Amino acid sequence: MTVETGVVTTVVPQDTELIQLLTPEGERTGHPDYPLDDVDLKGLYRDMVLVRRIDTEAISLQRQGELGIWASLLGQEAAQIGSGRALSPKDMAFPTYREHGVAWCRGVDPVKLLELYRGVSHGGWNPEEHKFQLYTIVIGAQTLHATGYAMGIQRDGADDEAVIVYFGDGATSQGDVNEAFIWASVFNAPVVFFCQNNQWAISEPLERQSRIPLYQRARGFGFPGVRVDGNDVLACYAVTRKALRAAREGQGPTLIEAFTYRMGAHTTTDDPTRYRLASELETWKLRDPIERVKSYLIRSGQAEPSFFDEIDAEAKRVGGRVREACRTMPDPAPMALFDHVYAGQNRILAGERQRYAEYLDSFGEGAGR
Numbered sequence: 126m127t128v129e130t131g132v133v134t135t136v137v138p139q140d141t142e143l144i145q146l147l148t149p150e151g152e153r154t155g156h157p158d159y160p161l162d163d164v165d166l167k168g169l170y171r172d173m174v175l176v177r178r179i180d181t182e183a184i185s186l187q188r189q190g191e192l193g194i195w196a197s198l199l200g201q202e203a204a205q206i207g208s209g210r211a212l213s214p215k216d217m218a219f220p221t222y223r224e225h226g227v228a229w230c231r232g233v234d235p236v237k238l239l240e241l242y243r244g245v246s247h248g249g250w251n252p253e254e255h256k257f258q259l260y261t262i263v264i265g266a267q268t269l270h271a272t273g274y275a276m277g278i279q280r281d282g283a284d285d286e287a288v289i290v291y292f293g294d295g296a297t298s299q300g301d302v303n304e305a306f307i308w309a310s311v312f313n314a315p316v317v318f319f320c321q322n323n324q325w326a327i328s329e330p331l332e333r334q335s336r337i338p339l340y341q342r343a344r345g346f347g348f349p350g351v352r353v354d355g356n357d358v359l360a361c362y363a364v365t366r367k368a369l370r371a372a373r374e375g376q377g378p379t380l381i382e383a384f385t386y387r388m389g390a391h392t393t394t395d396d397p398t399r400y401r402l403a404s405e406l407e408t409w410k411l412r413d414p415i416e417r418v419k420s421y422l423i424r425s426g427q428a429e430p431s432f433f434d435e436i437d438a439e440a441k442r443v444g445g446r447v448r449e450a451c452r453t454m455p456d457p458a459p460m461a462l463f464d465h466v467y468a469g470q471n472r473i474l475a476g477e478r479q480r481y482a483e484y485l486d487s488f489g490e491g492a493g494r
C-alpha cells in the first residue's frame with residue numbers, strides 16, 4: 126500500500142502473517158511453528174463463556190449504580206484466556222485494567238475485580254500468591270515494572286520463570302512502553318510483551334498510533350514480533366506458550382500483537398456510537414471468539430449439546446454469585462483515599478482532602494463520604 130505523506134511517499138508493509146489455528150467459521154488449520162496436540166479446548170471454551178458472563182454482570186451492576194465504572198473485555202476473551210492459560214504457575218503477569226480473563230486464569234476471585242471498580246479496594250489480591258500484579262490504570266507504566274521484574278528474576282538465575290505484560294494499541298505510543306522495549310532488548314530480559322490491539326484507544330483509531338503493523342515495531346528494537354489472530358484462542362495459546370518458553374530459555378523478549386476488536390465501549394462512561402460505525406461492530410461479531418470454538422466443538426463431535434447447557438448453567442451460577450457479593454459490599458468511602466497516599470500527613474495532602482470534602486458536600490450533606 127502506498128501512502129502520501131505530503132513530503133515523501135512511504136511504503137507501508139503488508140500484513141504478511143497472521144497466526145491462526147481456528148478460522149472464524151470454526152475450522153481447524155495447522156501451522157508448522159505452532160503444533161498443538163495437548164490443549165483442553167473445552168476448558169478454554171468454558172473459561173471464555175464464564176468471563177464473558179462475569180463481564181456482562183458487571184456492566185449491568187454498573188448501570189444499576191453498584192459499580193462506579195467498568196472496563197469491559199467483550200471481544201477480547203480469546204486473547205486473554207489463550208495467553209492466560211499459556212502461563213506456567215511461576216510466570217508473573219502484569220495487567221492493565223481490562224485483563225479480567227487473565228485474572229480468572231490466575232485464580233483471582235472476580236469479586237475482587239468488582240471491589241476495585243466499586244471503589245472499595247485497590248484490588249485486594251496478593252500479587253505474589255496469584256502471580257498476577259494489581260491492575261494499572263496509568264497507560265503503559267506496567268511495561269516498565271514488568272521489564273524490571275524480568276531483569277530481577279534473570280539476575281536471580283531463575284530459568285523456570287518468565288514475565289508477561291499486557292497493554293493496548295494506544296499504549297504503544299507511550300514513552301514508557303518504548304523504553305521498556307529497549308531495556309528488555311539490550312538486557313535480553315525474559316519478558317513477553319502482549320499487546321491486545323483492539324483497534325481503539327478510547328475514541329482514537331489504530332491509524333493514529335502507527336503507520337505499520339504493531340508487531341513489526343519489535344524488529345527495530347531488536348527482538349521478534351508476531352501477529353496472532355486475537356479472536357482465536359488456540360492461536361493465542363500456542364503463540365504465547367512459545368514466546369514464554371523462549372523467554373525462560375534465555376532467548377529474551379517477544380512482542381505479540383493479538384489482533385482483536387473491542388466490541389463494547391471503552392468503559393461504561395464511553396459511548397462508541399459517537400465515533401465509530403455500527404457496521405464495524407457487525408463485521409467483528411462474525412469473528413466472535415467464543416462462537417468459533419463452539420462451531421468447531423460441535424462440528425468435530427467433541428461436545429454434545431448437554432456440554433453447552435452445563436456451561437450455561439455454570440455461567441448463571443457464577444454470575445449470580447458475583448451479583449450477590451457485589452450487593453453486600455460496603456459503600457465506597459472516597460475520603461479514605463487520602464489515608465493511604467503517605468505514611469503520614471502533609472500540608473498539600475491536607476489541602477486536597479479539604480477541597481475534595483467540600484466538593485462531595487456540594488452534592489448534599491455527607492453525600493458520597
Ligand SMILES: Cc1ncc(C[n+]2csc(CCOP(=O)(O)OP(=O)(O)O)c2C)c(N)n1
Pocket residue numbers: 223262263264292293294295296297323325326327387391
Ligand atoms: C498515562 C495515561 N494517559 C492517559 C490515560 C487516559 N486513558 C485511559 S485508557 C486510554 C486509552 C488506552 O488505549 P489502549 O492502550 O489501546 O487500551 P484499551 O483501553 O483499548 O484496552 C487512555 C488514553 C491514562 N490512563 N494514562
Ligand SMILES: [Mg+2]
Pocket residue numbers: 293294295321322323324325326327
Ligand atoms: Mg486499544
